[in-house]
Amino acid sequence: MRHLISLDDLDAHDIAGLLSTADHMAEVLGRPQPKVPALRTKTVCSLFFEDSTRTRLSFETAAKRLSAETLTFTASSSSVNKGESLRDTVETLAAMGVDVFVVRHKTAGLPLSMTNWCDARVVNAGDGAHQHPTQGLLDAFTLSRALGRGNDLSGVRVAIVGDIRHSRVARSTLRALHVLGASITLVAPASLLPAAFVGADSVPDGWPVGVSHSLDEVIGEIDVLYLLRMQRERMDNAFISSPGEYSAHFGLTDGRLSRMRKGSVLMHPGPMNHGIEVAVDLDSLADHGVANLITQQVTNGIAVRMSVLFTLFGAGSEAIDGQ
Amino acid sequence: MASDNTTVLITGGTVVNRSGETRADVLLSGGIIQRVEPNLDATLPAESSGGPRRLAAEGCVVSSSFVDLHTHMREPGREESETIATASRAAALGGYGACVAMPNTDPAQDNVAVVEFVRLQGERAGLITVSPAGCITIGRNGTQLAPFHSMVAAGVRLFTDDGSGVQDPLIMRRALEYARQLGITIAQHCEVARLTDGAVMHEGCCSSRLGLPGWPAIAEVLMLQRDIELVRETGASMHFLHLSTARSVEIVRQAKNDGLPVTAEVTPHHLSLTDEKLTSFSTLFKVNPPLRTMQDVEALRAGLADGTIDAIATDHAPHAAHLKDQDLSLAPPGMLGLQTALGVALGYSGCTTKRIVEAMSWAPAKIAGLDATHGSDLVAGAAANLVVFSTEGVWRQTPESIVSKSRNSPYFDSDLVGSVHHVVHRGDVVVVGGALQ
Numbered sequence: 001m002r003h004l005i006s007l008d009d010l011d012a013h014d015i016a017g018l019l020s021t022a023d024h025m026a027e028v029l030g031r032p033q034p035k036v037p038a039l040r041t042k043t044v045c046s047l048f049f050e051d052s053t054r055t056r057l058s059f060e061t062a063a064k065r066l067s068a069e070t071l072t073f074t075a076s077s078s079s080v081n082k083g084e085s086l087r088d089t090v091e092t093l094a095a096m097g098v099d100v101f102v103v104r105h106k107t108a109g110l111p112l113s114m115t116n117w118c119d120a121r122v123v124n125a126g127d128g129a130h131q132h133p134t135q136g137l138l139d140a141f142t143l144s145r146a147l148g149r150g151n152d153l154s155g156v157r158v159a160i161v162g163d164i165r166h167s168r169v170a171r172s173t174l175r176a177l178h179v180l181g182a183s184i185t186l187v188a189p190a191s192l193l194p195a196a197f198v199g200a201d202s203v204p205d206g207w208p209v210g211v212s213h214s215l216d217e218v219i220g221e222i223d224v225l226y227l228l229r230m231q232r233e234r235m236d237n238a239f240i241s242s243p244g245e246y247s248a249h250f251g252l253t254d255g256r257l258s259r260m261r262k263g264s265v266l267m268h269p270g271p272m273n274h275g276i277e278v279a280v281d282l283d284s285l286a287d288h289g290v291a292n293l294i295t296q297q298v299t300n301g302i303a304v305r306m307s308v309l310f311t312l313f314g315a316g317s318e319a320i321d322g323q
Numbered sequence: 324m325a326s327d328n329t330t331v332l333i334t335g336g337t338v339v340n341r342s343g344e345t346r347a348d349v350l351l352s353g354g355i356i357q358r359v360e361p362n363l364d365a366t367l368p369a370e371s372s373g374g375p376r377r378l379a380a381e382g383c384v385v386s387s388s389f390v391d392l393h394t395h396m397r398e399p400g401r402e403e404s405e406t407i408a409t410a411s412r413a414a415a416l417g418g419y420g421a422c423v424a425m426p427n428t429d430p431a432q433d434n435v436a437v438v439e440f441v442r443l444q445g446e447r448a449g450l451i452t453v454s455p456a457g458c459i460t461i462g463r464n465g466t467q468l469a470p471f472h473s474m475v476a477a478g479v480r481l482f483t484d485d486g487s488g489v490q491d492p493l494i495m496r497r498a499l500e501y502a503r504q505l506g507i508t509i510a511q512h513c514e515v516a517r518l519t520d521g522a523v524m525h526e527g528c529c530s531s532r533l534g535l536p537g538w539p540a541i542a543e544v545l546m547l548q549r550d551i552e553l554v555r556e557t558g559a560s561m562h563f564l565h566l567s568t569a570r571s572v573e574i575v576r577q578a579k580n581d582g583l584p585v586t587a588e589v590t591p592h593h594l595s596l597t598d599e600k601l602t603s604f605s606t607l608f609k610v611n612p613p614l615r616t617m618q619d620v621e622a623l624r625a626g627l628a629d630g631t632i633d634a635i636a637t638d639h640a641p642h643a644a645h646l647k648d649q650d651l652s653l654a655p656p657g658m659l660g661l662q663t664a665l666g667v668a669l670g671y672s673g674c675t676t677k678r679i680v681e682a683m684s685w686a687p688a689k690i691a692g693l694d695a696t697h698g699s700d701l702v703a704g705a706a707a708n709l710v711v712f713s714t715e716g717v718w719r720q721t722p723e724s725i726v727s728k729s730r731n732s733p734y735f736d737s738d739l740v741g742s743v744h745h746v747v748h749r750g751d752v753v754v755v756g757g758a759l760q
Contacts, residue, residue, distance in 0.1 A: 087648040107523075107650035108534045109604025117648075128652075129534030168534055194531030195539070204528050237520075 001311055003122045005112050006131040007175040015179050016151035018307050019141050025303035025310070029065065038310055040067035045098040047090070048074045048125070049105045054270060055125050058298070059102045059134075062305035071098065086110070087117050094118035100312060103127075108168075121312050129166045135269055136172030138304040140180055142297045143224060146265060154181030159218050161187040161250055162228030162277055163239070165194050169269045170228060178208045185210040185218055187250065191239045215250050220259045225290075226267045227252060227277045243276045251279040262289030267297060329376060331752060333745070334364040336380025336711055339680050340700040349385055350375060351707040354750030359701050378745045378755065380711045386680045388420030388710040388746055390687040390697050391661065392510075392588055393485070393564060393636035396422070396453070398444060399437070400429025405641035405728045407444040407453060412726040413639070413661040414451045415753045418743040420708040421452035421688070421697045422639075422661075426463070427486040433458035433469040435477045442478070450753050452708075454691055456481045459498050459509060465490055471501045480692030483510035485564055486611075488546050490516055495550060499559035508586075508690065510562040511550050513571070514612065518542035523651045525598040525613040533601060535651065538613045540568040547571055551578045554585055562690055563587040565638050567612040569622030576631040586690050588636035589623045591660055591667035592733060596620075600733070606647045606654035607733050610640070613656075624673050627682060634687040635672070635679070637664050641729035659732040662725065666739025669714055676714055684710075696749075711745040718742065726759075 007015070028036055044063040046056050056072070063070045073093060090101070100121040103111045108130030114122050126132040144153055158177055164170045164186050174184055186193065186209050193211065196204040203211055212218050219225070230246055240246045247253070252266070257280050266285060272278045272294070285292045330352040338347045338359060348363035349356060352375070368374030391414065397405035407424070414422050424441050426432030432441060438455040445453020457479040461467040463486065471482065482498070488511060489495045495511075502509045519538045524530050526537020547563060551574065554561045563575060566587050575587045592610060597617050600608040608614060626632040640657025647654050668679045688698025699705040720734045746754035753760055 085645055085648065086650060087645070105650060107652040110650040112604045113606075113650065127534075129536075131534070165531075166534075171532075171534060195526045195537050196528040196531035204531070206528065206532055 003115050004133050004308055004312070005115070005122065005124045007133045007136045007172050012179045015137065015140065015176055018137055018304070018311060019144065019151055021311060022137070022141050022300070022303045022307040025306040026300070028306070029303055035065050035067060037067045039063065039313065042099040042313065043069040043071060043097055044100045044102060044309065045071040045073060045093055046102045046125070047093065047104070050126070052104055052126065055104065058301045059125060059305050062302050062309060065302065066306055066309055068309070090114055090117050094120050100309065123308060123312070126168055129168050130171065132168040132172045134301070134305050134308055135169050136176035137308070138297055138301045139173045139226070139267060139269070140176035141304050142293050142300045143177070143265070143267065144180065146291065146293055146296065152181055153177060156182040156224060157222045158182050158184045158224040158226060159187050159215070159222045160184060160226045160228065161215055162230055163192045163234060164188050164228070165192050167228050173226065174209065183210070184208070185212055185222070187212045187215050187218055189213060189240065189250070192234070215256060219256045220261065223261065223264050224267060225252065225260065225264065229269065229271065230273055230276050247276045247279050251277050253279045257285065257288050257290065260288060260290050265291045265293050268294050270294065270298065331378060331747065332363060332367060332375040333378045333380050333385055333711060336383045336385035338701050339384050339386040339677055340702070341685065342700070344677065349701055349709070351747060351750055354707050356701055356703055356705045356707050358703055376752070378711065378752065380744070383711045383713050383744055384676055384680070385701065385709060385711050387684045387688070387698050387701060388708045388748065389418045389665070389683040390691060390693060391419050391422040391637050391639065391664070392562070392634055392687045392691055393590070393638045394422040394424055394661065395427065395638070395640045395657065396424045396441070397641055398428065399440065403728070404643045404646070407441065408448040409726060409728045410639065410641070410661065411445065411448040411450040411453065412759055413659070415746050415748070415759060416726060416743060416757070417661040417663070418665050418710040418712055418746055419451055419661060420710070420746065420748050421454055421691070421693050423481055423691050424453050424455045425485050426456050426458045426483065431458050431462050432456065433461050433463070435470070435473050438474055438477055438479055451748055452693065452697065454693055455479060456483050456510070458482065459484045459489055460494060463487060465494060468494065468497060468501070471505055471507065475505050475507060479507070481508050481510055481562070481690070483512065483564065485510065485512045487516065488512045488514040492549060492553070496553055496557065499553055499557040499561070502559035503557055508560040508562050508692070510564050511546070512564050513543045513546040513550070515542045515545050521652065522613070523609055524601045525615045527598060527616060529598040529601060533604070535601065538611070540570060540615065540619070543568050543612055544570045544574065547574050551583065551585065554578070554583050555581070558584070560584040565590050565593065565612055565636070566623065566626070566632060567593050567615050567619060569619045572622045572626035572631055576626065579631060586633045586686070587631070588634040588687070589627055589632045590636060590638045591664045592658060593623055594620060594627070594635070595667050595671035595737065596733060604651060606649065606651055607658060607731055609651055609654055609656050610638070610658050611656035627672055628674050628678065633682065634690060635664060635668055635682045636687060637661055641727050642731050643729055647731050657731070659725065659727055659729065661727070663720055663732065663734050663739055665712060665741055665743060666718065667734070670738060670740035707747050707750040709747050710743060712741060712743045714741045716740070716742055
């Protein structure tokens with residue numbers, strides 16, 4: 001694996017391999033000294049053209065646990081627009097000896113373009129509504145480990161709920177869970193499904209999913225409720241009427257929580273909008289036999305990102321063990 | 324630079340005229356076609372004996388040179404991407420004798436001074452006829468009508484705000500009222516902007532997969548329908564730029580059946596490329612309107628073949644490398660077209676050679692109001708604006724072969740068919756053997 005741009009580029013074997021390496025990384029993180037020298041000769045630069053402190057810190061922590069040097073470049077796209085071109089920025093940083101760029105950008109495809117602009121490895125940390133591959137991997141890791149399923153999710157029923165249209169998380173997580181065998185239903189108002197679904201009588205080619213416009217219809221039939229973040233700005237182009245209207249029909253409310261299956265789990269990529277998609281007290285989940293995996297997703301993000309950075313350089317497992 | 328306006332004999336080619344195709348030699352002098360007859364080569368003195376200069380056309384088509392209804396020459400204002408001189412070179416190599424210069428320059432071609440400048444720069448370059456289009460509204464802002472009377476007096480015949488559509492129905496209605504009275508043509512870029520905000524590609528299966536903001540077909544269709552009703556009401560002539568959807572072809576076909584004075588064009592790229600090209604995320608394939616689906620491509624080919632679509636027009640849109648080296652949302656839309664249009668038409672349109680000549684020369688010359696000098700049949704007395712091209716041979720464009728200032732061609736990986744051998748403009752031999760003179 002030279003770059004990690006999209007989970008569509010990885011098959012089940014690749015994904016299972018990354019998750020198994022993440023098991024090793026999780027073990028490292030449990031040690032008294034949670035650090036290995038695997039990447040001590042490497043420099044990892046996080047290049048965030050769109051703000052995301054959480055993802056950036058997760059990647060930088062992962063890099064540090066592998067003993068890599070870390071550099072941080074953050075800029076809002078607008079300030080970059082005014083001055084140096086994006087390509088010049090990338091070439092300049094690459095010239096400083098960066099081995100891996102961890103890049104986030106508001107536009108789909110920019111991480112792929114970067115692979116043509118420099119010799120460094122590129123890890124996509126989120127590009128527009130396209131992909132956020134490490135999120136997909138950490139979701140698959142968190143879910144499969146929580147269910148004690150190894151790298152096999154066959155038969156697990158997942159509902160991904162919310163703004164599928166604009167969500168790179170949905171595209172990545174859907175791919176990772178599907179490849180491991182889960183069956184997935186997208187739940188959203190029609191306006192928030194990808195455009196290919198508009199006016200279609202059946203699910204479009206390339207989408208291995210079922211579709212529902214009613215969370216009430218599926219809430220009692222699923223093992224995993226995966227809620228996406230609903231942004232207030234979606235009112236601007238009439239994708240939703242109001243956050244309240246959305247919450248009432250597509251949010252996790254007390255009424256819907258009471259109908260979830262015992263042993264089912266809740267996931268969310270964060271940051272949550274309390275009162276919109278998450279309209280319950282999360283402490284009450286346990287009373288209904290529903291496990292909250294949201295914090296585990298964050299924790300596992302570090303092990304999964306260590307696995308990705310480690311795998312990019314094809315280092316042997318002895319590099320993890322030698323301290 | 325051309326300066327040999329002497330006597331020329333084009334030998335051994337097949338002359339394609341409206342009446343049919345005939346084997347004939349073509350004798351030119353004084354900027355006029357003198358004779359079109361078989362075997363002139365044998366009856367006239369050899370070049371070495373003081374006879375006419377020979378241009379070999381064996382196995383080739385000889386026709387009136389092409390006319391592009393849709394060329395972004397970028398001058399004035401964007402000379403880093405293209406100039407009228409460099410666009411003229413690309414046009415001549417592509418077999419063109421005239422180009423309509425789109426008015427989205429800076430300053431815009433919304434007044435006599437700028438359109439005169441553009442025309443004059445074309446004369447200075449001296450390779451093709453540059454015919455400036457005028458804006459419909461001042462600064463293409465969509466709110467204040469441009470001075471139609473003044474620009475018509477300066478020779479402008481085609482008016483457009485291309486790059487964006489005229490959104491306001493009141494403005495478009497008024498423009499058409501003027502157009503009817505002045506005998507000019509309004510050319511519309513059909514795009515309801517409210518439906519395409521931030522769009523970088525066709526909205527559909529591919530954009531859904533790639534997570535890229537989509538430009539839905541309906542945004543073209545809605546404006547096309549509105550404007551056809553305005554044409555029905557005003558009786559003015561309207562030309563529809565770069566049709567891109569299957570539904571658009573049906574709508575224009577119906578409008579023509581209704582007898583409305585509408586014409587339409589299609590670009591080479593909409594005849595040959597689909598939205599799947601965007602899976603590379605390459606900004607070379609970002610264009611407005613966007614590349615659409617194979618179903619759309621096939622409908623456009625059929626519309627071109629049956630005459631619903633009158634013309635192939637390039638929408639030649641050069642952009643300097645640093646502008647295309649941005650992310651897809653910031654990179655400007657557009658691709659080169661002048662040097663590859665014939666190769667695409669022959670390779671992908673599915674049309675006969677005669678239909679291609681009609682769509683690349685005869686019809687656009689009339690729509691552009693250039694038919695006094697361009698797009699004529701090759702007969703004695705006609706202006707000597709003609710092209711000699713082969714319809715065979717497969718080639719690929721390379722960056723080195725591009726004479727535009729920019730390199731944003733989408734065809735580096737596509738097989739193109741046929742090639743331009745010679746071009747004569749106003750009796751001057753400007754291209755010989757595929758090379759500028």
